Amino acid sequence: MDVERLLKAVATPExxxxxQRPLLRWLRRYGRNLPWRRTRDPYAILVSEFMLQQTQVATVIPYYDEWLRRFPDFASLARASENDVLRAWQGLGYYARARNLHATAKAVVHRxxxxxxxxxxxxxxLPGIGKYTAHAVASFAFNQSVPIVEANTARVLTRLFNLRKAIDSVAGRTTLWEHAASLLSKSNARIYNSALMDLGALVCIPRKPNCGICPVKKFCxxxxxxxxxxxxxxxxxTRLVEKHAFVVRQGKILLEQSSKRxxxxxxxxxxxxxGLKPSNSQQRPLYxxxxxxxxxxxxxxxxRHGAQEITNEQRRWFRIRSLDSVPIPSPHLRAITDLLGVPRLRGPGVRTPQSAG
Ligand code: SF4
Incomplete structure (x- = not known):
């Protein structure tokens, strides 16, 4: 019998x-005090789960607080314009998440x-809700006894079970979910899943796991x-070079609404x-x-580019002093603030280094 089957066979309630006992004891003492752990509101938990995809906790916290202040429930988010939603998400990157969250709010309200x-x-x-997010909300909002597998729990579980299959393969993912389910008890999934996540975030970390202080070392x-x-x-x-124009006149800047990334x-x-090209005299980039x-x-x-371009449906002149209300991805926002020499435009948090702004 291989290790995995053996573990399954011995996973009795006792x-x-x-x-779980030492793990939960450890959580009480060392667990993270995260704002979304203080609520059972499925909306607030869903917001945190969308934001945490691809983004670190420290980056998410100020965005989460500001988001709930601006859009405290599904109804307020459903009423918001896409412009306001993208502006509130500005700096978190991966904007499909914001659009999906907005679409989910509309579906919840209208359907x-x-x-x-x-x-x-x-x-x-609902839009943008996959297996992990659904399980996370079911566990954290409704305390349903369901496993969760995300980056931290995946790392802990692969090590606990010495899983050598690639976790981004179908077989590896299936086994991970099975392992996650095998350690779950009926009554305390919310706390237990939080404990496993925190163990991955604080002790069983990527390159240098702190096995010496691990509460479940003897099971590993x-x-x-x-x-x-x-x-x-x-x-x-893949390396790309993207060339853009800086066109300003009379306190306004020309911007284009993106239809792509x-x-x-x-x-x-x-x-x-x-026909927008850098002129021969302007071949050196300003930024x-x-x-x-x-x-x-x-x-x-x-x-730098002249102002001879015609404003079309995708391009508009914006007053520079009103840019605070315009959703602009971080790489372009940094270029604009740098080139205009203005202080950094308002934003609730620090941009995550992994995001595309
Ligand atoms: S003993 Fe080490 S590898 Fe195993 S779960 Fe604990 S920290 Fe991770």
Missing amino acids: KIRAF RRGRFPRSIEQMQK LAKNPKTLPVRKSRPRT WRGMWILPPLKLD TSVFPFTHHRATLQVF
Whole structure:
């Protein structure tokens, strides 16, 4: 019998309790005091889960607080314009999350009379809610006895079970969810799942797990935890150069509404489109920066340009002093604030280094 089958066979309620007891004791003493842990409101928990995808906790906290102040419930978010939603998300990056959260709020208000479903199956019918998010809300808002597998719990579980399958493969993911379920008890999923996440965030960390202080060390099967989890080889990073125009006149700046990566947000007009090209005398960029997004490393180059361009449906002049209310992705916002020499435009938090702004 292999290790995985053996563990499944011995996961009796007594053994689960023996595993959970020191973990929960550790959580009471060292667990993180996170704002979304102080509520059972499915809306607030859903907001935190959307924000935490791809983004670190410290970055999310100020955005979460500000978001709940501006949009305290599904109804207020459903009423908001896309412009206001993207502006509130500005700096968190991966804006599809904001659009999906907005669409979910509208669906809850208009199709479900404002009531968020308790059923995982129903939750997964809402925009942007996959298995992990549905399980997280079911566990943290409704205390349903369901496992969760995200970056922190995945790392802990692969090490506890010495799982050598790639966790980004179908077989690896399936096994992880099975392991997560095998350690769950019926009554305290909310606390237990929080404990497993915090263990991954604070002790069972990526490169240097602190096994010496780990509350579940005696249950751990990892032979060489630093090498876990195993992942398939990552796609190579692609380098891009993106050229944009800096066009200002009479206290206004020309921006274009993106229909691609930053759909709905306002960016410096792309060059090489619609005849916009850097003139021969302006070949040297005024501003250059590098930013990552998914598997890309993009170099943003901004060139001064004349104001002869015609404003079309995608392009508009904005008063520079009103830019605070305009959703602009961080790489472009940094270029604009730098080139205009104005203090950093308002934003609730610090941009996450992994995000595309
Ligand atoms: S003993 Fe080490 S590898 Fe195992 S769960 Fe604890 S911190 Fe992680």
